[in-house]
Structures are given as structure tokens and as C-alpha cells.
Amino acid sequence: VKLDLRTPVPGTVQVRGRLDAEEAESAAAFFRNLQGPLTVDCSELDYISSAGISVLMETYKRLLASGQAMKLVQVNARVRKVFMYAGLDKILGIE
Amino acid sequence: MERSFRRENASLEAIVDFVREFTSEECLGDSLAFDMDLVLEELFTNQVKYGGAAHGDITIRLERAGHGVVMTILDYDAQPFDPTLAPQANVARTVEEYRPGGLGIHFVRQLSERFDYEYRDRVCTITVTLREPQ
Helix, strand or coil, rough: CCEEEEEECCCCEEEEEECCCCCCHHHHHHCCCCCCCEEEEEEEEEECCCCHHHHHHHHHHHHHHHHCCEEEECHHHHHHHHHHCCCCCCCCCCC | CCEEECCCCCHHHHHHHHHHHHHCCCCCCHHHHHHHHHHHHHHHHHHHCCEEECCCCCCEEEECCCCEEEEEEECCCCCCCCCCHCCCCCCCCCCCCCCCCCCHHHHHHHCCCCEEEEEEEEEEEEEEEEECCC
């Protein structure tokens, strides 16, 4: 799976596959249409790069500016390591 | 193992396939494959972005080195662009201070044992050594 984004219920996004530079533009367009509070279910997110992190941070900052929260849940160890290297694991409230 | 890829972000899927072919053949683990994907994506997309007027394919060479791998990116007829000289990323920032950019090379530095750049006769050569995570 390259990347699959779904909103099974309002306020929750399921991210499946790889959030990389090739997919970042379409993912950014998807996230721009979402309002908070937002839970991003990363249980099937296999991979993320700096381009993918930019998409999530853009969304996080947009929602924060309007007083809405965003959190990432069920992040696997490898993806969590990338957020940790970026110094964003605590900021994004990764559970 | 060596392969060339079109100078576009759409090549990333083929690069991942190439890495899996290599790690499978060399019996290397998924964790190392993940790190290889991340380092190659960040460096490859940098070449796409900053390669100047270069149009040719970008070559990636993968070689086994003990418990790790040496990855070489060869960009022919490219403008000089040394990623090893990129400023250090500020990862201790607040949300308000966060700006996109700069993280990719930070990841390469975090993950690599060696990270070298050479530019000679219009050929840009970036070499990164990774060790299999413990």
C-alpha cells in the first residue's frame, strides 16, 4: 500500500501505508479539509519521512491556531523513532 | 547492487523496491531497511530539489559492509550541493518556532555512521554508511 487515508468517523483519520515525499502533496490536500479535534490513527502507518512530518505539523499548527487539538495514536516503534529524532514526539502528543 | 532512477519524487516507490531486493538478498533486517528508505528518500529528494538544471537519472549503489550497508548516490552533470554542510536542525524548538525544512539531513546525520560528499568533474557523490540497529 502506498498511502490510504480514511475518516471512518468524524474526528478520526486512519493513515495506512507510507507517508513520503511522493504522497505528501495529496495527503496535505486531504488534511486541509479536516477540522479538529482530530485523532490520527497511525496503527497502519508503516513509514514516514520529513515530507510526511511536514504534512502533519502543518495540520497540527492550523488546528492549534483555531484552538483545536490533534493527537497521534498507535504509532509503531519505527515511526515513533522518526518523530523522536525530529523532536516532535512530545509536541504531537504521541500515545 | 546498482540502479538508476528518474530524477523525480515518483521514483521513491521503485527505490523502496530496490532496497527490499537488496536487503532480502543480503538477509538484512526490516529495521535497517526502514533506515535505508529514510536516508535514501531524504538525499534523493534533495538532489531532485537542488540538482539545478541536471536532467539525467540519479544512480544508487548499495553494498554490504559487515553488519551494515554503504549507500552511494551518484548524480551526474549536477550542480554542486553539499548536504553535509547543511545547518544543524533545531529540534528543541517549540510548536510556534517549528518551520518545515531541515529535518531530512538531520535524520541522515542521526542514522548514519559516516556521511560524506564529493564533487568532481560535475559528478556529485554522496556516501552514507549505516549499521544494522541493535
